[in-house]
Amino acid sequence: xxxxxxxxxxxxxxxxxxxxxxxxxxxxxxxxxxxxxxxxxxxxxxxxxxxxxxxxxxxxxxxxxxxxxxxxxxxxxxxxxxxxxxxxxxxxxxxxxxxxxxxxxxxxxxxxxxxxxxxxxxxxxxxxxxxxxxxxxxxxxxxxxxxxxxxxxxxxxxxxxxxxxxxxxxxxxxxxxxxxxxxxxxxxxxxxxxxxxxxxxxxxxxxxxxxxxxxxxxxxxxxxxxxxxxxxxxxxxxxxxxxxxxxxxxxxxxxxxxxxxxxxxxxxxxxxxxxxxxxxxxxxxxxxxxxxxxxxxxxxxxxxxxxxxxxxxxxxxxxxxxxxxxxxxxxxxxxxxxxxxxxxxxxxxxxxxxxx
Amino acid sequence: xxxxxxxxxxxxxxxxxxxxxxxxxxxxxxxxxxxxxxxxxxxxxxxxxxxxxxxxxxxxxxxxxxxxxxxxxxxxxxxxxxxxxxxxxxxxxxxxxxxxxxxxxxxxxxxxxxxxxxxxxxxxxxxxxxxxxxxxxxxxxxxxxxxxxxxxxxxxxxxxxxxxxxxxxxxxxxxxxxxxxxxxxxxxxxxxxxxxxxxxxxxxxxxxxxxxxxxxxxxxxxxxxxxxxxxxxxxxxxxxxxxxxxxxxxxxxxxxxxxxxxxxxxxxxxxxxxxxxxxxxxxxxxxxxxxxxxxxxxxxxxxxxxxxxxxxxxxxxxxxxxxxxxxxxxxxxxxxxxxxxxxxxxxxxxxxxxxx
Ligand SMILES: Nc1ncnc2c1ncn2[C@@H]1O[C@H](COP(=O)(O)OP(=O)(O)OP(=O)(O)O)[C@@H](O)[C@H]1O
Ligand SMILES: [Mg+2]
Numbered sequence: 001x002x003x004x005x006x007x008x009x010x011x012x013x014x015x016x017x018x019x020x021x022x023x024x025x026x027x028x029x030x031x032x033x034x035x036x037x038x039x040x041x042x043x044x045x046x047x048x049x050x051x052x053x054x055x056x057x058x059x060x061x062x063x064x065x066x067x068x069x070x071x072x073x074x075x076x077x078x079x080x081x082x083x084x085x086x087x088x089x090x091x092x093x094x095x096x097x098x099x100x101x102x103x104x105x106x107x108x109x110x111x112x113x114x115x116x117x118x119x120x121x122x123x124x125x126x127x128x129x130x131x132x133x134x135x136x137x138x139x140x141x142x143x144x145x146x147x148x149x150x151x152x153x154x155x156x157x158x159x160x161x162x163x164x165x166x167x168x169x170x171x172x173x174x175x176x177x178x179x180x181x182x183x184x185x186x187x188x189x190x191x192x193x194x195x196x197x198x199x200x201x202x203x204x205x206x207x208x209x210x211x212x213x214x215x216x217x218x219x220x221x222x223x224x225x226x227x228x229x230x231x232x233x234x235x236x237x238x239x240x241x242x243x244x245x246x247x248x249x250x251x252x253x254x255x256x257x258x259x260x261x262x263x264x265x266x267x268x269x270x271x272x273x274x275x276x277x278x279x280x281x282x283x284x285x286x287x288x289x290x291x292x293x294x295x296x297x298x299x300x301x302x303x304x305x306x307x308x309x310x311x312x313x314x315x316x317x318x319x320x321x322x323x324x325x326x327x328x329x330x331x332x333x334x335x336x337x338x339x340x341x342x343x344x345x346x347x348x349x350x351x352x353x354x355x356x
Numbered sequence: 357x358x359x360x361x362x363x364x365x366x367x368x369x370x371x372x373x374x375x376x377x378x379x380x381x382x383x384x385x386x387x388x389x390x391x392x393x394x395x396x397x398x399x400x401x402x403x404x405x406x407x408x409x410x411x412x413x414x415x416x417x418x419x420x421x422x423x424x425x426x427x428x429x430x431x432x433x434x435x436x437x438x439x440x441x442x443x444x445x446x447x448x449x450x451x452x453x454x455x456x457x458x459x460x461x462x463x464x465x466x467x468x469x470x471x472x473x474x475x476x477x478x479x480x481x482x483x484x485x486x487x488x489x490x491x492x493x494x495x496x497x498x499x500x501x502x503x504x505x506x507x508x509x510x511x512x513x514x515x516x517x518x519x520x521x522x523x524x525x526x527x528x529x530x531x532x533x534x535x536x537x538x539x540x541x542x543x544x545x546x547x548x549x550x551x552x553x554x555x556x557x558x559x560x561x562x563x564x565x566x567x568x569x570x571x572x573x574x575x576x577x578x579x580x581x582x583x584x585x586x587x588x589x590x591x592x593x594x595x596x597x598x599x600x601x602x603x604x605x606x607x608x609x610x611x612x613x614x615x616x617x618x619x620x621x622x623x624x625x626x627x628x629x630x631x632x633x634x635x636x637x638x639x640x641x642x643x644x645x646x647x648x649x650x651x652x653x654x655x656x657x658x659x660x661x662x663x664x665x666x667x668x669x670x671x672x673x674x675x676x677x678x679x680x681x682x683x684x685x686x687x688x689x690x691x692x693x694x695x696x697x698x699x700x701x702x703x704x705x706x707x708x709x710x711x712x
Contacts, residue, residue, distance in 0.1 A: 250439065252439050252441040253441055253443060255408050255435075255437070256437065256441040256442075256443075257454075257458075258407075258427075258428050258429065259407075259428045259435050260429065260454055260455040260458050261427075261428075261429030261430075261458050261459060262458050270443065270446075270454070270458075274443070277445075
């Protein structure tokens, strides 16, 4: 089979050529381009010639350090406190901008925590990237199990012979068919802080006790809102994959289990779940990859705000590459994202491998 | 103690009735075989006894208790499926002990019972294998082992051997026979295979289109078929039928003739043919023999097809006066195609049925 394709099978090659060509042009070449560009200072439009900069782009993104700040003391060595009794610390800038500590040059504070009287400050070369990284990981960690689990529950519910079950199948699958951009626009109305559907609903259910929340305008709720909406949108897709897996399990296995006296839960545990192993691996990997690629919702709903609380890696890659015309920076984020997804997929594959 | 009794049992799928009022009594320890052509409702009837299909009307008793509404697990039955229905992700040991795992039986007791079943089926050496590492016969053994471990009052088999090759089928058939003697349990067995039915059964139930045609011991069915259908169904090759006209009735018997057949008198043997003017004469191929010319009732024709099986020669004869007949001659006998042949039979072994 393989050898036939590699040998002089001209018609075959001719037919395959357009497909190969397009894949090469739009997937394979850009992939290697991204690697190459991430090692340069290429900009989208620039009068200066492109230069090889080694790993500098990576350093600029990933640079991270912890600085310990001691509280301010007066001449006698006593700790200075303000009127509220709070400790006073030197400004982080005094370190990152001083020539004494050149290793921290250009870094900014990301977050800090208290350790005794000292404050420990995490400084990062690129705080926005760090926030994007954390947000993306949070998104993946929440969405993968919740969406996968919810999809499984729906699939189990829908995999019954009931009157009108097709109505439910259609309803659950419908959001998948609608463009994510349209869905995001609609959900912007639902989440609206003044007169949004969600606020109205909640205040209706609590007889007006519920205080309206600006779901997307609040740093505490913005990412959660996007997570909820994203889970809702794609859950039908994964439900269908689970459903396909469920249908491959032989009905006689269920009959055998029924005769042996298995309860519903035991049937799931001993028959259904083992039969879904391969499907589970697929669903998990697909959700993980899709989640890492989170972009459209952010672009339409929050633009990364408020206060960078919904920044994500892909959004940052696009924002830098095209918004700020910093192609090399965008490429670097893409490469980091690629390595991240690759690592996680390999780990998942290892954890879910066939044990014999 | 585990009699099974069906009274006026019916089953409909929507408007289609597939079991049309079955009455059947199975005594404790009896081996009952359901036979009939494909689609006649054998499996449906068995599954109704198992509790996998609802009973539309009528009553089903197992061990003196009406079980129409009882869950399969509480009926005291075990079932062996044609497709084995063993759990692919469990070892043989786990499969055999599945019912006990479900019931929460203590480990030592489970192990003891599994070993006991394995000993009976001579598969101790297979216990740690996975189903994928087993042959078809071994898989079916596992399925039977799972049934034995439950210690059921009634075993149900749905064509358990039809996925096996001929040699293995014979082995397993004998083993199931042995098992029945050893366990002394009631067994209900569905099969297509006449040999299985004839060799295993204490009692055969012949079904056709959801109606019982005859119930009886194998030899009773063979020698005294109740109707044309049973006569044609039991025995291989199947019985020859010939339209005949009644010429004369007397105390000793009834004389019939056909275009291809000179008048022949069948002994009455207690049967009453009073109302019959036309009928069908049935002659088993095994009871036809090559005769000298001039024998009464002889059938003359030319050899159209010869199948030599070694112990038996099956001859298709094209009768000179119209029609065809199959004879199974009980020795290896080379016959030339197209040669003349005369066949005779013992009128006492022929059957006369009402013309359908
Ligand atoms: N779920 C169902 N819905 C409608 N009709 C059914 C259903 N299951 C079985 N039947 C019908 O009931 C009849 C009996 O089926 P059954 O499976 O009992 O036949 P069988 O005797 O076991 O045949 P085989 O020897 O081929 O296994 C068939 O005509 C079949 O089409
Ligand atoms: Mg069947």
